Amino acid sequence: MNTKPYDVLTFGDLCVDLIITGADVTPQFGQVEKLVENYTLEMGGSCSIFACQAARLGLRTAILGRVGADSFGQLMLDRMNEAGVDTRFVTVDPALKTGLGIALCPPGDRAILTYLGTVNVLQPQDVTDELLASARHLHHGSYYLHTGLRPGIPQIFRRAKALGLSISLDTNWDPAERWDGVMDELLPMTDVFFPNDQEALHISGAKDLDAAARAFLARGVRVTALKAGAKGARVYAGGVRLERPVEPVSGGDSIGAGDSFDAGFLAGWLRGLPLERCLEIGMACGRSVAGKIGGVAGQLRWDEVA
Ligand SMILES: Nc1ncnc2c1ncn2[C@@H]1O[C@H](COP(=O)(O)OP(=O)(O)OP(=O)(O)O)[C@@H](O)[C@H]1O
Ligand SMILES: [Mg+2]
Numbered sequence: 001m002n003t004k005p006y007d008v009l010t011f012g013d014l015c016v017d018l019i020i021t022g023a024d025v026t027p028q029f030g031q032v033e034k035l036v037e038n039y040t041l042e043m044g045g046s047c048s049i050f051a052c053q054a055a056r057l058g059l060r061t062a063i064l065g066r067v068g069a070d071s072f073g074q075l076m077l078d079r080m081n082e083a084g085v086d087t088r089f090v091t092v093d094p095a096l097k098t099g100l101g102i103a104l105c106p107p108g109d110r111a112i113l114t115y116l117g118t119v120n121v122l123q124p125q126d127v128t129d130e131l132l133a134s135a136r137h138l139h140h141g142s143y144y145l146h147t148g149l150r151p152g153i154p155q156i157f158r159r160a161k162a163l164g165l166s167i168s169l170d171t172n173w174d175p176a177e178r179w180d181g182v183m184d185e186l187l188p189m190t191d192v193f194f195p196n197d198q199e200a201l202h203i204s205g206a207k208d209l210d211a212a213a214r215a216f217l218a219r220g221v222r223v224t225a226l227k228a229g230a231k232g233a234r235v236y237a238g239g240v241r242l243e244r245p246v247e248p249v250s251g252g253d254s255i256g257a258g259d260s261f262d263a264g265f266l267a268g269w270l271r272g273l274p275l276e277r278c279l280e281i282g283m284a285c286g287r288s289v290a291g292k293i294g295g296v297a298g299q300l301r302w303d304e305v306a
Pocket of ligand 2 (some may be wrong): 126172173
């Protein structure tokens with residue numbers, strides 16, 4: 001019998017995405033005005049997209065973070081509340097602007113301009129032991145973007161482990177392309193690791209994905225779920241190697257597919273389902289989000305995947 005109030009706690013980036021879509025979305029300097037086909041204003045941020053997908057799949061989910069006292073901050077809170085995320089640990093900070101990502105998305109690609117704002121303001125001491133003790137599992141979804149919080153993340157993971165939580169990590173892309181800080185510091189405390197194929201190669205320094213996964217397992221990771229976009233995903237654990245293709249979707253953007261995959265996989269894993277089933281649920285969630293514009297529009301509910 002589980003008496004903790006939350007299945008999953010996550011902390012980190014809360015921001016809004018302004019997504020500009022069309023055949024030609026490349027800006028032209030020299031004061032040129034171009035017309036674009038469409039835009040979507042949507043909740044963004046790896047950890048908030050993850051939290052919404054986790055809550056939609058029936059996990060009792062809380063998020064810690066900050067938003068500005070502005071309409072973008074309100075949009076964040078509204079979207080997370082609609083999905084069923086417990087937002088009581090989200091502080092509205094009048095001194096800050098809510099983070100913003102401007103995504104320019106021609107078919108099949110994207111370029112993002114990011115204003116960090118509230119994204120990078122959490123401090124390690126904000127993640128208190130009391131909060132950690134309230135959850136079964138801790139997920140962090142954008143390690144490399146949190147340059148302020150980063151030095152404190154090993155300490156947060158250590159405290160979480162001591163309090164008996166399982167931990168998952170999706171580093172996402174390293175904008176500085178240094179790829180440090182993960183192998184030795186975080187992976188020994190990480191139960192489930194969620195890199196995509198490129199991130200796995202960079203972080204491990206390995207030549208191929210099987211070797212990368214072996215390096216992660218050797219560091220103590222229990223399960224590596226490796227995402228490869230429209231090519232599908234793989235899972236590696238002691239003695240297990242599963243690879244599954246996915247039927248590609250088009251018409252959306254890839255925003256949030258990886259974070260929703262993470263939440264889907266964990267929704268199975270935390271229920272004790274076999275790894276193959278966890279992989280299928282993660283892929284179904286990622287694919288559904290990849291087929292829609294923005295990170296939450298395609299998110300599935302538990303009754304739709306189960
Ligand atoms: N175009 C697509 N068609 C079908 N499925 C997709 C597509 N894109 C992503 N998926 C599904 O979602 C999963 C996760 O997506 P992806 O591999 O893009 O993760 P990621 O690189 O972490 O993404 P993110 O950009 O959100 O960080 C994939 O393994 C796949 O199952
Ligand atoms: Mg990712």
